[in-house]
Amino acid sequence: MNAKIAFLFILSLGLQISSQNTSSKYLISNQKVPFHEAYLRCRQYGLDPVEITSEEEQLEVEEAIKHDKELGWENGFYIFATNLGNKISYYWLNTGRPLFYSKFGTGLPNNVGNKENCLQIFQTTLGNFVWNDVPCEHKLRFICQHKIQIPIDTFDVNRVSIL
Helix, strand or coil, X not given: CHHHHHHHHHHHCCEEEXXXXXXXXXXXXXXXXXXXXXXXXXXXXXXXXXXXXXXXXHHHHHHHHCCCCCCCHHHCEEEEEECCCCCCCCEECCCCCECCCCCECXXXXXXXXXXXXXXXXXXXXXXXXXXEEECCCCCEEEEEEEECCCCCCCCCCCCCCCC
């Protein structure tokens, strides 16, 4: 019953839960808010702001948002990397780790007007997703994630098999 209540609460906040079988579950916002408010909302929901640190995670996020048919950067989603503070290199806001993986579109990031310090993912054409830098004050939807703890199979090191 508690899980059902939590699910209904999350839906009332304007989030959709992705349904793919991955090591993370993604919650996709329907509401558009500035970058820092989006970050706080993920944390308030008890979730982590999404970090895309590999091609595999990129594909998982694309799978979670592929049903969205809106094109263009105005219809993107915050992915919670920024260069605020140093203005030179991007880092993940939640962990402080630098970006070792990225999927920027051609000519991006471009820091138009020296005011684009937050990153988003958006569709250029249906099914083609790229990253872009945008002003942190711009209102966009956002993606939160919940990492699923996968149990590691262990074995009894004290048991010896005789062949």
